[in-house]
Amino acid sequence: MNVRFPDALPEATQHLADRFSYGVDPALVADVRTHGGREGWWRAQLARTDPQSLRAGLVPSWFPLLRNPPALTALLASRGVRSSWVVGQELIAQTFARRILSRHQVHETMVDFWGNLLYVPASESRSYAWRVDYDEQVLRRHALGTYRDLLKAAVVHPSMAGFLTNDLNRKGAINENLGRELLELHTVGRRYSERDVRHASRMLTGFQVEVLTSFEARYVPARHDTGTVRVLGFTDPNRDPDGRAALGRMLGYLAGHPATADRIAHRLCVRFVSDDPPDSIVRSVARAYLRSGTDIRATLNALVRHPEFQRSRHAKAWNPSDDVVHTARVMGLAPTGALTPGAFLYRLIGAAEDMGQVSLRWPRPDGWPETTDNYLSASRVLRSWRHHLDLSGTQGDLLQGVTVASKASQLPSAWPRSLAELVDHQSQRLVGRPASTVVVRAVAAAVGKPATHRYAGPDSVPEVDYRLLRGTVLNSPSGLER
Structure with a gap:
């Protein structure tokens, strides 16, 4: 007969934590109890009121060169000292460390979700120098704020501009790459005309990034294409040579568009409910998104409090990157640094790569698929099994640069x-x-x-x-x- 052990969470709480964390460990269980249960823990997670763990706070110090300004990052890469690949590899390792160690698990989960929607790879040659800044100043700053603010910050960021070639977009030579993805991937989906793309792209002129050289970023009013724009019911005279205010109005309109609400609600439900979420929960989440003015916390509250969320227990699977992080958390393995290529964090990246999916390494602007069936091939499952066994003991070749929990504690x-x-x-x-x-x-x-x-x-x-x-x-x- 099964006995409920003291370090086990109630089933409904476990479900919430499994979907919005990278693994239930004793520290998370203690936080749930400190806050009086599931609801208190959830509120504290959304507000990020709990102090960060000491080790999580030290993670950036393990990667000091990620703090280099973009110009220096680009200079070092041009001289063969630190390639874009190394910069991206360190960013991925830092991301994995934060996912393992942070007390703010819901925040980490949402940083990943938005980073996969407003996607910029870690090592792409036209964007890498600004990619760490994109992570800190866009994704992490706005992950639990409003989508309106997040979208405005992401679309004009030099990393996004470089990746989607908006540096080539200027008056007299319109480049539609970012304008198209803004509509198709970041907001309304495939509900636009070619005129919408053209006009949205015109609003995005003026931003200049010296990609492949200094990566200097600035706004140049002389490059902005003025004149009336019309995008999906939005109209603006766009007379000012400095078009940033007009662009902000357009982005705010697109963020609050019903089609954007539907698309984001569906993607949230695919990520946190099931690969084929019921229409009822998608509609409820979309309504909360619109009524709250694109507030992310209100939108997530509507999702987790809907009956279909609780009915979706065990309907999702860990993708490879989440699997290796989850294994570390539940096995009581806490990374202590990343000073050598053989350190634990880099071994985790290698394991995820063997399984076929590494966060921030998807090559296209649509981000990694959120559906489970993309990650459950026979070879992936076999490699997961091997990885789980490799990390299950107190000794092993992979256990370098990591604190291993004692048997007594586990x-x-x-x-x-x-x-x-x-x-x-x-x-x-x-x-x-x-x-x-x-x-x-x-x-x-x-x-x-x-x-x-x-x-x-x-x-x-x-x-x-x-x-x-x-x-x-x-x-x-x-x-x-x-």
Whole structure:
């Protein structure tokens, strides 16, 4: 018979945390209890009232060269000192570290969501020098604010301009790349005319970035194409040579467009509910988005409080990047730095790459697919299983530059315990639900002991048993579900 262990969350709370965090660890459980349960934790996460963990706060200091100004980043790359690939690799490692260590898990999740919607790759040659600034000043600053403000900051950022060639867009030589993606990917979807694209692109003139050289960014009024613009019902005389105010009005209009609300609501529901979300929850989320003036917190509240959200338990799976981060969190592995190529964070990136998906490495402007079925090939699952086993013990080649939690901290506090009880405890700890009979039998077969075998305490659990116990539990079907 399954016993609910003290470090297990109620099912509804576990579901919320699985969808809006990178893994339930003891610190998250403690935060839930500190805030009186699911609702209190959720409110605190949206407000980011809890102080950041000390180690998470130190993460930027592990990557000091990411703080270089864009001109220096570009200069070092041009001289072969630090390539765009190295800059991107460090940004991905920093991102993984924050996802593992941060107490602000909902914020980290939404930074990822918006970064995948308003997408700029980490190492792309025309945008890399500004990509860290884009992460800090756009995505992280506005992830829980309003989409209106987030869109305005993203579209005019030099990193977005470089990636989508808006540096080539000027009066007399209109480049429609960013204007088209603004409509198709960032706002209304494929509900525009070619005139809409042309006029939106005209509004985006004036922004100049010296890509491939100094990466200096500035606004040049002489490059702005003035004259009336009409985009999907929006009209502006656009008379001022400095077109930034007019552009802000257009972006505000597009952010609040009903078609934008529908598109963002659907994408949120695909990410956090199911690959094919019911129309009822999509409509509810879209209404909240519009009524709140594109407020992201209000929009998320509508999503998590809708009955379909709770009915979607176990309907999503971890993509490879989230899988490696989730494994680190639930296994009690805390990175301590990233000073060498063999450090834990870079090993995690390598594991995600082997599984077929690394955050910020998608080459196209539409971002990584949010649907689960893109990430569940047989080869990916097999590589996930191998990775879970590699990180399940207290020793191993991958465990460099990382603090490994002790067995005592990961196992029950009261002893003796049977193998079946340990399997159930680890199932509740690692995957958030009691162990099935099938999982108990699988672990017993793996360690070569009967389910009734009793252990006197953490020190009596051999390393091989400990590793196989935890790895087999995480390799159960529940281990890939979120």
